[in-house]
Amino acid sequence: MDRLTLRVSPDLLRRFDAAAADQGGRSRLLRRLMEQAAQAPFPEPVRSPPAAGSGKLTxxxxxxxxxxxxxxxxxxxxxxxxxxxxxxxxxxxxxPQLTRHEALALIEMRRELRRIGVNVNQIARALNTAVLDGRVLDLEVAQLAAFRDEIAVWIDSLGEAFQGNLAYWSARV
The missing domain is CATH 1.10.1220 (Arc Repressor Mutant)
Incomplete structure (x- = not known):
């Protein structure tokens, strides 16, 4: 005999078992319902082709x-x-294979790096177009150095995130 397997919610299974209790049990009721369904005329099913490049693995x-x-x-x-x-x-x-949480964290890192990049561009543009005295120039250079350090930290964090992700999904010895 062939076997048919299906997934149902616990609530549906509980209700079906209650209905099947006085019908000879779950298997007997299922066979009877299938026999009845097989006798009824069915319209020809409309089958959609499987999605290109997809398959199922059990x-x-x-x-x-x-x-x-x-x-x-x-x-x-x-x-x-x-x-x-x-x-x-x-x-x-x-x-890397990212969970939703990891992907959102990486998106946030990208936003931060973009924000820093915009600030660096603004400072570079100001340095290229303005004649600044020594004190103002020193402040701008110091700000650029701070941004450089912050970018380095974010880049290191990204590298660590990707390395951790790759290590997690790699074969464990």
């Missing part, structure tokens, strides 16, 4: 491994499917 894990997978995925804020896809993509494409 993995089966034992309960201990599944529990570990779910815990690891939850610790990163991903579902187990998202976590597994990220792991496979990391190995296939050799590039």
């Amino acid at each position: 993995l089966r894990f034992g309960q201990p491994d599944l529990a570990l997978l779910e815990a690891e995925a939850a610790s990163t804020g991903l579902s187990r499917t998202q976590w597994t896809v990220a792991l496979v993509r990391r190995r296939l494409h050799d590039r």
Whole structure:
């Protein structure tokens, strides 16, 4: 005999089991409903072609491994499917796989670097167009040095973020 597997919400399963209790059980009621459905005329299904370049992969894990997978995925804020896809993509494409939180943090870093870059451009433009006395020039140069240091910190942070991400998704020995 063939087997049919489907996912249903716990509430739907509870209600179905209650209905199936006096019908001979879950399997018997399902077979009866399927027989009835197979006898009824159905319109020809309209099948949409599968999305280009996509496919489905089904993995089966034992309960201990599944529990570990779910815990690891939850610790990163991903579902187990998202976590597994990220792991496979990391190995296939050799590039970081970012969670939503990480992506938002990197977007914020980009904004900060852009803000600093705009300030540096404004200072450089002022230095190129103005004749400044020694004290004002020293302040501008000091501000440029502070921006340079801040940019270096952000760039180091980005590098650490990417290295940490790559290390997380790499094979553990």
